[in-house]
Amino acid sequence: MNIPFLHHLQSLTGPPLNKIVGVAPAGPGRANAEGLLRRVLGGLPELVAAAVGEVADGRLLASYTSSKDFDPAKIIGFNAAVLRQQQQALKALGLSEQQEQLTELLITLRRQLxxxxxxxxxxxxxxxxxxxxxxxxxxxREVMRTCDT
Known part of the structure; x- marks a missing residue:
């Protein structure tokens, strides 16, 4: 049974745990994002969180989390901004897209990657x-590389 009020109450408690959630409107973009997250979960079943977002505006397409304290929707826009700034830094260095292209960034914390x-x-x-x-x-890195094709 679909009761909108109950879904709204659940959203107030944080992101759904251990479930891939499509945020974008239904369509091929959302389906591709959800499929990508399923492939990542197949290779990294113990991951803390995963999400697919758009670089240009930081819009979340789909997400997954295994921790109630970790909400990918809150940080995806900041991650998109980091990618855009790094792309601008490469341009400032005079590196054209034919010479070098950003593929990934790593943020290393004490307990998390x-x-x-x-x-x-x-x-x-x-x-x-x-x-x-x-x-x-x-x-x-290998799981991410093989899942993004």
Whole structure:
């Protein structure tokens, strides 16, 4: 049964746990984002969070989290801004897109690794957060690389 009031109450408690949530309007973009997150979960079942967002405006397309304290929707816009700023930095260095192209960024924390990977279209990106005790950088990078095709 679809009761909008109950869905609204659930959204007030934080993001749904251990569930891929499509945020974008139904269509191929949302379906692709949800499929990408399913492939990532297949390779990194212990991940903390994952999301697919748009680089240009930081709009969230789909997300997943395993922690009630971690809401990818709150940080996806900031991650998009980091990617845009890094692209501007490359331009400031005089590196054209034919010479170099940004593929991924790594943010290393004491207990977590946060990875941002541009998808092949260059308009969307994949964000993954993993606990350092559950996986290592090489595994996370390889799963992200193989899932984005």
């Amino acid at each position: 946060h990875l941002l990977r541009l998808l092949p279209d260059g308009k969307r990106f994949l964000y993954v957060a993993v606990d350092c005790h559950d996986t290592n950088l090489a595994i996370a």
